[in-house]
Amino acid sequence: MYKIANPRSIAFFGASNHITAMGTNLLLSLQAAGFEGPVYPIHYKEDRVLGLEAYRDVLDLPEIPDVAVMVLPTRMVNSTLEACGRKGIRKVVIVSGGFKEVGGEGIVLERELVEIARRYGIRVLGPNCLGVANLHRHLNTTFIPYEGPAGFIGLASQSGSFVTQLFDYLARLGLGFSTAFSVGNEADIDLVDAMEYLALCPHTRVIALYIEGIRRGRAFVETARSIVPHKPVVALYVGGSETGRQAGFSHTGALAGPDDLYEGMFRQSGIIRARSVTELFDFCWALGSLPLPKGRRVVIQTHSGGPGAAAADACGRSGLELPALSDDTVEKLTPFVPHTGSVSNPVDLTFTKNPNDFYWSIPGILIQEERADVLLIYFLTPTQVVKRALEQMGVPPEQVSDQAQKLMDEQCGAIARLVRTSGKPLVGYTFRGPDDPSIRGLMDRGVPVFQGPERAARAIAALVKHAERRDAPEGDCHVKGAFGGATERPRRDGDGV
Amino acid sequence: MYKIANPRSIAFFGASNHITAMGTNLLLSLQAAGFEGPVYPIHYKEDRVLGLEAYRDVLDLPEIPDVAVMVLPTRMVNSTLEACGRKGIRKVVIVSGGFKEVGGEGIVLERELVEIARRYGIRVLGPNCLGVANLHRHLNTTFIPYEGPAGFIGLASQSGSFVTQLFDYLARLGLGFSTAFSVGNEADIDLVDAMEYLALCPHTRVIALYIEGIRRGRAFVETARSIVPHKPVVALYVGGSETGRQAGFSHTGALAGPDDLYEGMFRQSGIIRARSVTELFDFCWALGSLPLPKGRRVVIQTHSGGPGAAAADACGRSGLELPALSDDTVEKLTPFVPHTGSVSNPVDLTFTKNPNDFYWSIPGILIQEERADVLLIYFLTPTQVVKRALEQMGVPPEQVSDQAQKLMDEQCGAIARLVRTSGKPLVGYTFRGPDDPSIRGLMDRGVPVFQGPERAARAIAALVKHAERRDAPEGDCHVKGAFGGATERPRRDGDGV
Numbered sequence: 001m002y003k004i005a006n007p008r009s010i011a012f013f014g015a016s017n018h019i020t021a022m023g024t025n026l027l028l029s030l031q032a033a034g035f036e037g038p039v040y041p042i043h044y045k046e047d048r049v050l051g052l053e054a055y056r057d058v059l060d061l062p063e064i065p066d067v068a069v070m071v072l073p074t075r076m077v078n079s080t081l082e083a084c085g086r087k088g089i090r091k092v093v094i095v096s097g098g099f100k101e102v103g104g105e106g107i108v109l110e111r112e113l114v115e116i117a118r119r120y121g122i123r124v125l126g127p128n129c130l131g132v133a134n135l136h137r138h139l140n141t142t143f144i145p146y147e148g149p150a151g152f153i154g155l156a157s158q159s160g161s162f163v164t165q166l167f168d169y170l171a172r173l174g175l176g177f178s179t180a181f182s183v184g185n186e187a188d189i190d191l192v193d194a195m196e197y198l199a200l201c202p203h204t205r206v207i208a209l210y211i212e213g214i215r216r217g218r219a220f221v222e223t224a225r226s227i228v229p230h231k232p233v234v235a236l237y238v239g240g241s242e243t244g245r246q247a248g249f250s251h252t253g254a255l256a257g258p259d260d261l262y263e264g265m266f267r268q269s270g271i272i273r274a275r276s277v278t279e280l281f282d283f284c285w286a287l288g289s290l291p292l293p294k295g296r297r298v299v300i301q302t303h304s305g306g307p308g309a310a311a312a313d314a315c316g317r318s319g320l321e322l323p324a325l326s327d328d329t330v331e332k333l334t335p336f337v338p339h340t341g342s343v344s345n346p347v348d349l350t351f352t353k354n355p356n357d358f359y360w361s362i363p364g365i366l367i368q369e370e371r372a373d374v375l376l377i378y379f380l381t382p383t384q385v386v387k388r389a390l391e392q393m394g395v396p397p398e399q400v401s402d403q404a405q406k407l408m409d410e411q412c413g414a415i416a417r418l419v420r421t422s423g424k425p426l427v428g429y430t431f432r433g434p435d436d437p438s439i440r441g442l443m444d445r446g447v448p449v450f451q452g453p454e455r456a457a458r459a460i461a462a463l464v465k466h467a468e469r470r471d472a473p474e475g476d477c478h479v480k481g482a483f484g485g486a487t488e489r490p491r492r493d494g495d496g497v
Numbered sequence: 498m499y500k501i502a503n504p505r506s507i508a509f510f511g512a513s514n515h516i517t518a519m520g521t522n523l524l525l526s527l528q529a530a531g532f533e534g535p536v537y538p539i540h541y542k543e544d545r546v547l548g549l550e551a552y553r554d555v556l557d558l559p560e561i562p563d564v565a566v567m568v569l570p571t572r573m574v575n576s577t578l579e580a581c582g583r584k585g586i587r588k589v590v591i592v593s594g595g596f597k598e599v600g601g602e603g604i605v606l607e608r609e610l611v612e613i614a615r616r617y618g619i620r621v622l623g624p625n626c627l628g629v630a631n632l633h634r635h636l637n638t639t640f641i642p643y644e645g646p647a648g649f650i651g652l653a654s655q656s657g658s659f660v661t662q663l664f665d666y667l668a669r670l671g672l673g674f675s676t677a678f679s680v681g682n683e684a685d686i687d688l689v690d691a692m693e694y695l696a697l698c699p700h701t702r703v704i705a706l707y708i709e710g711i712r713r714g715r716a717f718v719e720t721a722r723s724i725v726p727h728k729p730v731v732a733l734y735v736g737g738s739e740t741g742r743q744a745g746f747s748h749t750g751a752l753a754g755p756d757d758l759y760e761g762m763f764r765q766s767g768i769i770r771a772r773s774v775t776e777l778f779d780f781c782w783a784l785g786s787l788p789l790p791k792g793r794r795v796v797i798q799t800h801s802g803g804p805g806a807a808a809a810d811a812c813g814r815s816g817l818e819l820p821a822l823s824d825d826t827v828e829k830l831t832p833f834v835p836h837t838g839s840v841s842n843p844v845d846l847t848f849t850k851n852p853n854d855f856y857w858s859i860p861g862i863l864i865q866e867e868r869a870d871v872l873l874i875y876f877l878t879p880t881q882v883v884k885r886a887l888e889q890m891g892v893p894p895e896q897v898s899d900q901a902q903k904l905m906d907e908q909c910g911a912i913a914r915l916v917r918t919s920g921k922p923l924v925g926y927t928f929r930g931p932d933d934p935s936i937r938g939l940m941d942r943g944v945p946v947f948q949g950p951e952r953a954a955r956a957i958a959a960l961v962k963h964a965e966r967r968d969a970p971e972g973d974c975h976v977k978g979a980f981g982g983a984t985e986r987p988r989r990d991g992d993g994v
Contacts, residue, residue, distance in 0.1 A: 019889030022848055028885060074837070097837035097847060101802075128837075145881055159803020165877050169928040212806055238810035276951040277807060277928070305598075306656020309709055310774060313735035340571070340594035340625075350594060351519055380662050384642055388525060392516030431666040431774070454773040 001189070001197040004091045004125055005134045005179050007066035008037045011058055011089065013080055014071030014096075015041050015049050023071030024050065025143050026095065026131075033133075033140035040065060057083070064088040069131060069141050074098030077127065078112050085120030092117070093141055094126035100185050101128050114187050122188075129184025130160030133167075133177060136203050142182070151176025152288045153281070154204030156194035158183055158212045162277070172434050174443040175285060178203035192219050199227040206288040208280055209235040209271075213257065217265065224269035232287040232466045234272045236280040237262045270469040272462050282455050283462040285448045290425040292467040297323045298460060299372035300346035301362060307378045308346035311429065311453035315376070318461040322346070323371040332365045345372075355381070355389070359411040367422045374460050377415075379430045379449055383408070383437050405437060412441030419447060425463055429456035498686070498694040501588045501622055502631045502676050504563035505534045508555055508586065510577055511568030511593075512538050512546050520568030521547070522640050523592065523628075530630075530637035537562060554580070561585040566628060566638050571595030574624065575609050582617030589614070590638060591623035597682050598625050611684050619685075626681025627657030630664075630674060633700050639679070648673025649785045650778070651701030653691030655680055655709045659774070669931050671940040672782060675700035689716045696724040703785040705777055706732040706768075710754065714762065721766035729784040729963045731769045733777040734759045767966035769959050779952050780959040782945045787922040789964040794820045795957060796869035797843035798859060804875045805843035808926065808950035812873070815951075815958040819843070820868040829862045842869075852878070852886070856908040864919045871957050874912070876927045876946060880905070880934050902934060909938030916944060922960055926953035 010030070014023030027050055030039065040061050041049035048054055055061055058068070058080070068084045070077060070092065077096050084092055099110040110127065117124045125131060131141030135150030142164035148171020157163050160182035170176050179201055181194040191209060198207045207227065214220050224233050239257065266273045272287070274280040298320045302308035312322055322345045325333070333343050336357050342348040347366065352358055367375050386404045395403055419426045428449035432439050442449050450456040507527070511520030524547055527536065537558050538546035545551055552558055555565070555577070565581045567574060567589065574593050581589055596607035607624065614621045622628060628638030632647030639661035645668020654660050657679035667673050676698055678691040688706060695704045704724065711717050721730050736754065763770045769784070771777040795817045799805035809819055819842045822830070830840050833854050839845040844863065849855055864872050883901045892900055916923045925946035929936050939946050947953040 017889075019886050024889070025882070025885070102836065143882075144879060145885075147879075147881070157803065159801065159806065161801030161803040161877070165801065165804065165928050168879060168930065168933070172930050210803065212803075236807075238807045276811070276949055278949050278951065304656065304658030304662065306654065306658040306707065306709075307662065309656065310733075310735045314773070339599065380658070382641060382644075382665060384644070385522075385640075388522070388642075389516050392521070431662050433665065433669050436665070452773055452775050454775065 001123075001193055003066045004093070004123065004189070005132055005139070005181075005197060005201075006137050007091070007139070009063060009065040009067075010035070010037065010039045011061060011065040011068040011084070012039055012041045013058075013068065016043060017046060017049060021071075022095075022143065026069070026071055026141055029140050029142055029145050032145040033135070034138040035140075036138055038063075038065075058087050058089070059083065061087065067091045067093060069093045069095065071095040074106075074109065078109065078116055081113060081116050081122070081124075085116060085122055090120070090122055092122050092124050093129070093131040094124055094184075094187075095129060095131060095141070096126075097128040099127045099187070110185065110187055117188055124188040125181065126184040127187060130163055130182040132179065132181050133163060134179040135177060136179070147171050149174075149176045150178065150203070152178055152203065152205035153208055153284045154178045154198035154201055154206070155180035155208045155210070156183060156191050156198060157181065157208075157210040158186070158191065159210055160184065162210045166277070166281070170281060173281070173285060174434075174440070175281065178205075186215060190215060192216055192223050195220075195223055195227065195233070199223075199231055204231070206284045207231060207233045208284050209233065210280070211235055211237045211239070211262075213239050214262075214265070221265055221269045224271050228270035228466075229470055232272065232470075233269070234274055234280055234283045234287065234462070235266055236274045236277060237266075270466075272466055272469075274462075278455065279458060282448075282450060282459045286425070286427065286459040286463050287466055289446050289448050290419065290427070290463060291423050292470075293373035293425050293460070293463055294467070295373040296461075296464045297321045297372045298374045298376050299323070299325070299366050299369055300376045300378070301349075301358075301366055302346050302378040303349050303351070303358065303380055304378065305348050305350070307380070307429075307431075307453060308348050311376060311378065311457065312346055314453040314457035315460070318457040320374075320457060320461060320464070325369060326371050329365060329369045333362065336362055355386075356411070359414045363415065363418055363426070367418055367424055367426065373424065374463070375424065375426045376456060376460065377426065377428050378453075379428045379439060379442065380432065381438050382432060386438070408438045408441055412438065412445055412447075415442060416445035416447055425460070427456050427460055429453045498620075498690060500563045501590070501620065501686070502629055502636070502678075502694060502698075503634050504588070504636070506560060506562040506564075507532070507534065507536045508558060508562040508565040508581070509536055509538045510555075510565065513540060514543060514546060518568075519592075519640065523566070523568055523638055526637050526639055526642050529642040530632070531635040532637075533635060535560075535562075555584045555586070556580065558584065564588045564590060566590045566592065568592040571603075571606065575606065575613055578610060578613050578619070578621075582613060582619055587617070587619050589619050589621050590626070590628040591621055591681075592626060592628060592638070593623075594625040596624045596684070607682065607684055614685055621685040622678065623681040624684060627660055627679040629676065629678050630660060631676040632674060633676070644668050646671075646673045647675065647700070649675055649700065649702035650705055650781045651675045651695035651698055651703070652677035652705045652707070653680060653688050653695060654678065654705075654707035655683070655688065656707055657681065659707045663774070663778070667778060670778070670782060671931075671937070672778065675702075683712060687712060689713055689720050692717075692720055692724065692730070696720075696728055701728070703781045704728060704730045705781050706730065707777070708732055708734045708736070708759075710736050711759075711762070718762055718766045721768050725767035725963075726967055729769065729967075730766070731771055731777055731780045731784065731959070732763055733771045733774060734763075767963075769963055769966075771959075775952065776955060779945075779947060779956045783922070783924065783956040783960050784963055786943050786945050787916065787924070787960060788920050789967075790870035790922050790957070790960055791964070792870040793958075793961045794818045794869045795871045795873050796820070796822070796863050796866055797873045797875070798855075798863055799843050799845050799875040800847065800849070800855065800877055801875065802845050802847070804877070804926075804928075804950060805845045808873060808875065808954065809843055811950040811954035812957070815954040817871075817954060817958060817961070822866060823868050826862060826866045830859065833859055853908070856911045860912065860915055860923070864915055864921055864923065870921065871960070872921065872923045873953060873957065874923065874925050875950075876925045876936060876939065877929065878935050879929060883935070905935045905938050909935065909942055909944075912939060913942035913944055922957070924953050924957055926950045
């Protein structure tokens with residue numbers, strides 16, 4: 001698996017100089033990512049493809065590339081795989097579709113593909129996938145150029161789209177993938193293999209799984225159970241409803257199982273289950289950024305009653321508790337809370353004469369509250385308001401922007417320091433956009449700030465759940481029923497179809 | 498109620514030339530909104546406040562203003578209200594807190610406040626509120642400057658924050674409030690009054706309610722029932738969990754009831770219930786923008802299997818159905834779908850040689866599918882990819898940006914036209930940000946595009962539910978238990994405390 005995510009050289013089939021070819025787009029993405037090793041396009045008549053020297057035949061290549069990527073018409077795939085085998089290439093990413101997922105003839109073709117791969121000892125990612133993106137290695141074989149930084153989320157996905165089409169989504173949150181695998185039809189390399197790789201990958205702090213149907217149930221559970229104690233795993237399963245099952249089936253030919261079977265499997269493995277793509281990455285964000293809480297008791301700090309009440313309600317619905325504050329905390333807080341505010345939980349300040357109290361004194365007191373395990377803070381201040389205040393305080397107009405930025409940087413820095421020094425998780429929520437400087441400043445410093453209290457509460461609940469499961473995964477490893485009991489990798493020709 | 502949302506002139510208590518005073522911030526917001534009528538600051542010693550001529554006493558004002566706004570220390574409110582009454586002012590917004598919501602002495606003060614108001618026939622909004630924002634009238638009495646356009650969402654909120662702190666949130670979606678009321682402690686004007694106003698307001702296409710606890714249950718249900726047949730109402734209730742109830746109580750002193758009581762009340766009224774702030778405005782977005790569907794059958798159009806499967810699953814979980822396509826539709830679609838794609842539902846194109854098919858031919862066919870009531874489309878194309886395609890097609894570099902914008906404008910225009918001409922709802926989902934030009938172009942043309950399939954599915958379910966309830970609200974108007982049976986407005990001194 002290592003070479004497929006960290007190749008030194010790549011043979012590329014299916015790119016041309018025409019933008020209408022999908023392969024061309026994939027090679028452009030690879031170039032845009034800044035891949036540093038040699039790339040060898042194979043083309044039957046062009047001498048150069050996208051500025052690179054092209055070869056008529058894979059056998060003509062000056063070296064044996066670590067990996068071949070194929071974006072060819074279905075009918076050409078198996079013969080090309082055969083040629084790769086003869087050349088000595090042992091890792092192949094097959095992007096082309098038209099195999100098991102279309103049924104009929106496609107099933108026969110995929111069986112043939114697997115036989116060729118076995119004969120040559122080739123490990124295949126795909127077919128019907130978008131390959132792999134390892135941004136720490138400037139590798140991106142997918143359709144869409146990578147935007148944003150390399151990050152700490154490792155992804156193994158039965159959907160290629162969820163690899164490529166979330167680059168931008170994650171970048172807006174200041175997040176990114178460490179390595180992301182699109183496993184496609186899983187003719188050979190599957191979710192379990194990808195998960196094993198990510199468990200060992202030093203850039204990966206949390207593993208995300210997008211699942212339409214699991215083929216090797218027992219191996220999946222055993223692998224996950226061995227990973228969870230040292231790295232959290234979050235899974236989104238979309239095959240649980242009838243409509244989702246049918247759609248997944250026509251997508252990758254995977255056979256989905258009843259929702260409660262998967263629920264049980266996740267629970268046994270210690271995997272955190274997400275119910276949407278949003279949750280999948282919210283949970284990864286919290287789990288990859290924050291220390292784990294010792295329990296489920298949350299203290300809420302807010303400037304506003306409504307967002308405080310909504311957060312309290314959201315915490316309650318997510319199974320979290322809001323303890324009463326200790327006398328000690330109440331005493332320390334009192335000087336900072338006006339009489340219109342509330343020193344219960346949520347701590348509702350309503351208004352602070354000195355805005356800095358909200359970033360230094362008050363969270364500093366609350367994070368030490370021994371009755372609470374997590375501090376949840378509502379962040380609301382628009383840059384506009386900060387600037388307005390500075391203007392009114394007599395700051396010269398030309399200095400207002402700089403001073404506002406400086407002030408907000410200091411405020412965000414103070415909050416981030418609290419997380420580092422306290423060892424307790426601190427989570428933010430807001431209705432401001434992620435590009436508001438006061439929010440961006442927190443996120444860039446590793447403090448997750450979620451859109452709305454519900455997302456924050458569910459992310460905290462995921463932290464709590466992971467802390468509990470890590471220490472005591474439920475029950476033993478029993479996976480029966482639809483998955484069979486074999487730990488051996490079964491023959492998978494037509495499996496599940 | 499009309500004058501309080503549409504005043505021609507305002508007396509303003511509590512603003513000074515010091516930014517640390519909350520009142521100053523509110524007056525600055527009012528000025529920033531561009532309020533066109535006269536504003537009279539009352540100040541005990543300043544001659545001018547924020548550039549406006551100030552008056553020592555309300556009795557000195559040259560006219561009787563339509564509305565007075567008070568942002569004064571608690572102890573000064575009642576005597577000032579008395580003075581307003583003597584002046585002849587009949588609408589007062591009391592922003593000041595420290596009344597019923599703090600208990601004890603505050604309860605006594607609020608009772609006194611109500612008595613003064615009755616004596617003079619004054620209608621009071623608040624206390625402990627942020628007043629009203631009517632952007633069609635450039636009116637904003639709240640703490641935070643209004644950002645973004647005036648819109649079609651009317652809000653009545655028991656939280657002031659949810660009025661002010663969502664301006665920016667809505668603006669990012671291209672949405673805005675028509676008029677938004679923060680009702681605070683509801684000493685006089687309450688949710689029901691605000692709802693009645695919004696029902697008649699011609700700028701309001703949908704009513705949003707943020708609820709911590711309802712005082713006049715019967716009146717609430719009757720009013721909502723009379724509104725729903727001609728205008729949708731969406732409610733978020735945060736008092737349903739134990740934690741939410743306690744937080745709401747300390748916020749406005751409202752008594753929350755068991756969750757199922759509220760659930761029943763919403764159902765009887767034909768109100769759509771939202772479970773988060775995000776849902777509240779997602780539902781309003783869909784209900785205010787789209788024609789109502791005839792049923793719950795959805796057809797999904799996607800470029801990608803994973804997002805398609807996730808959308809199918811989300812639809813299933815939201816109680817929507819995915820019908821099989823009719824033979825007629827399959828026949829018309831076939832020329833546009835490559836062999837790797839799927840002409841079942843979701844329609845998964847995987848790849849289109851001509852990207853315009855995705856915006857013209859294919860949705861044009863699908864929206865005519867008689868077996869479906871709603872068309873749900875996955876939008877993914879980043880501007881970068883469009884530009885890359887144009888570059889490769891030989892468009893001169895200096896024209897690429899303009900041509901990309903033009904192409905995307907045409908594509909977005911084609912989709913928006915489909916909604917207008919078909920009379921069927923068309924909803925989008927994406928993982929791109931709302932600022933991506935291809936997404937922004939759709940939203941600006943009135944096509945809701947949600948972040949992720951789950952939000953889209955739930956918004957469609959809200960459309961379906963509203964269509965069903967509008968035609969047949971469940972059962973008769975029975976509201977018993979905690980709310981009593983009186984339709985008369987009860988005396989509310991200390992109610993619910």
